[in-house]
Amino acid sequence: MTNLNALTTLPTLTGGKGFLGHAREIERDRLAFISKITRETERISRLRVPSVNAVVINHPDLLHEVMLERARDFEKSHLLRYSLYLLAGEGLFTALFEPWKRHRRMISPAFHPASLGVFADPMVECARRVVGEWEGRSQVDLLRETTRITMAIAGRTLFNTDTLVAADEIGNALTVALEWAANNAPSASAFVHLWIRHLSQSVAERMHAPEGSRLRSVQAKLSGPVILAGQEGKALRKAIDTLDRHVETIVRERRAARTEHEDLLFRVLAARDDDGSLLNDRQIRDEILTLFVAGHETTATALAWCIDLLARNESEYRRVQDEVDSLGHRPTYADLPALGATLRAFKESLRLYPPVYFFSRQACRDTQIDGVAIPRHCAVAISPHALHRRADLWPNPDAFQPDRFTKDQEEQRPRLAWLPFGAGPRVCIGAQFALMEGQLVLAHLLRTYRFEAIADVKPQPSATLRPLGGMPMKITKRSI
Template sequence: METNAIEVPTADGLPLLGSLLDLRRDPLGAYERARSEHGDVVRIVSGPPGLRTTIHFVFSAAGAQQVLAGQSANFRKDDRFSLEMRQTFGNGLLSSLDDDHIRQRRLLSPLFTKKRVAEYATTVCDEVDALCAAWEADPGRRPDLNEDMSRLTVRMITRILFGADAEQAEDVVRHCMPVLGTYTLRRGLMPLNLPRSFPTPANRRARAAQRELHALCDRLIEQRRRGGASDHEAGTDLLTLLINARSDEDTPLTDEELRDQVLVFLLAGSDTTATSLTFTMYLLARHQDVQDSVRDEVRSVLGGRRPTPADLDEVPTVERVLKEAMRLYPAAPVLIRRAVRSTVVDGHAIPAGAYVYVSPWVTHRHPSYWPDPQRFLPDRFRPEEESHRPRYAWFPLGGGPRSCIGNHFAMLQMKLATATLLQRYRFAEAPPRVPLEVGVTIRAARAVECSLSPVGHVSADILPRPR
């Protein structure tokens, strides 16, 4: 370690509890205050003596790049929260380590290339059309973006994973995933937990939800192994592709590994995309000038027809709007690692064994990279603007060797959905502020209602189809 490394300052806290109350009341605000008062690398101490947790927060773009990419070998994903994630959702790509992670990524990467995920565009657009049909069937209702984008993304990921068997999966996923996400977060943040085998109400609810999800996945995996998928989508759904995934260096995924991957995709493919779409449409409803500009671009390219992957490069404003929404509301507000050896990060000494959090939430609001950071300004993501910023000033999908494998898939979903919705509707009258619920991901803590009005003629090929 460099001998001239700076000692990490400690954020102010109470004598007995440290920053525990601040972190429970308003964790995102506590992170932001720590940066503004103490700088880009800060220690936050939480909990009573004997049960204290010390976290080293890294808020600079350079520091985030070191932790996630440049010195990633010094930072492992084996912290307390990641252990709880493994116990809840299995040893899938999100939480696996070392050789397991390398093997899984080699097997799965070919299934998530930009060209490969483009094959799911029809499914994505079908589900967006179904949402539009539901809105038009009840024209007096003000849509709740929080609920409707959540339902949309669950339907998209279950259709893509399970094909024609999505109907039996949707209700299970929508019921079980929030239970397990909340449970895992609480255990990950507590300095001391009762064993999962103890019959507490929380343990019993989590075990029931886990059993229900496992039973669903195991049943569908067995069905695919027998070649018994139920319609023309059989053989093309993602579950079948996972079963058939091969590489020259690796053995195929076992049934347990398949189940773990499916659980990870259900978690990441629904919650994170739902958050991004909810806040994209919310911000557009609050900024009519931006919404009109994006709509004009979309309609000039599509002329009322359904978008395809080939169209997306022709509507760059859609991507800029999505990126700016993901800057302001990154679905994962922190990414957690543990230092396996003493390391200098952004000039500060991080000791071996320390928990290290990098925070998209805070870095995305850092005034060194984002002038007037609280404002919604999609033009920040014009190429000439992006070229002047550090690579890790914006990293909502992570980075380095553990970056999100589904980044092309997520952007495809969101671009197609945003283009389709704006071509058909004007969103307005959204609330001035949306309180947040901070869990494994962030999401709106209550309904995000807005008004919805059609914006003119659309081609017959994008009208809602009977289901």
């Protein structure tokens, strides 16, 4: 690696004073921090956080470099793993390269676009059932309702169950675990934990400790939080116990039944590696919870924002409404090609309010970005939200303009200017699933009800980018 500039030559994002540096700002007001990235980072800037070097990248070329060209140099970050480890363990979202590679190879066929068609009718059916309960009502909290829909879809497509007795309990436990992750990621205790983990790794490496040794198992234990203090910590422990209990029961019953099912659990249980091996019980638990978590809250948030944006843009609403009405029936898989305006509106709302608004990587060896030497352990922050508000990539960036997603317009933009699902080998495995779910659920909702926004809603960057305090919406039943 010759002729590389030193990390210290990079501009540093303004602010970031004190021990926690920019982590304090991220903790206090994430949206303000993200806006600062949009304003100040054209390509790459340095961040000040405790105990590690850190940069933020905000340009399609550099995203390509980190997420595709040098994907092997950048692992999921220890901070992400720390915050989600008790929930998702070594599932696809949080796993390091090994064992991720094997699991992704095994699970990918389950999400092949050609095999997703069977989920279309169940998706619309779940939306129909929830909407059926709105009879006689003039107002709903749309976020609550879209969450009920996507939760029902997750239950149906993962476990093939309509009446998952445990659904509410699982839903509540997932919320507790996600909130813990959102509140505890950039905290002082997280950074102290990561610092200890970092030290234990250095010692294990310097002593050439073999896999399976005591030092290595201490290090593995430090992937997630070790001490769960206070009310919040106790609530997390209880939530994880609840989730473990339910997943264990569901998997045990399914194995005992030995019947074929049209659902993702069946596909994950049957997934075989090239040598014929299957996933073990712990791995199945981690993957199932990962799919449940990654799959439902993200799509629920995206659906709520999309309807809110449509409700505030009369002409765009009319376009989607006309398209949906011209189907003349409940939407089906075969109708997806005819729902182009619906898909464009959904994609544009994922641009303005990307549910996964911030994620990160960590250099696992000395490497480079944009001709700058990046030392091992350096954290790399990426914000789809900051990227999606760049005026040079998205003229008039705050305006809702679904036509940005016509084929012509998409071809004129750098591919990585739109990043709601990430990119490269770690791209969202459920992206096609989510787009199909978005199109079908939106079509069913707009076909059956008229939506009017009745309050200004602000985004709240929590585990996902949710509307703060929910999304109150006036609804009127349509005669169809």
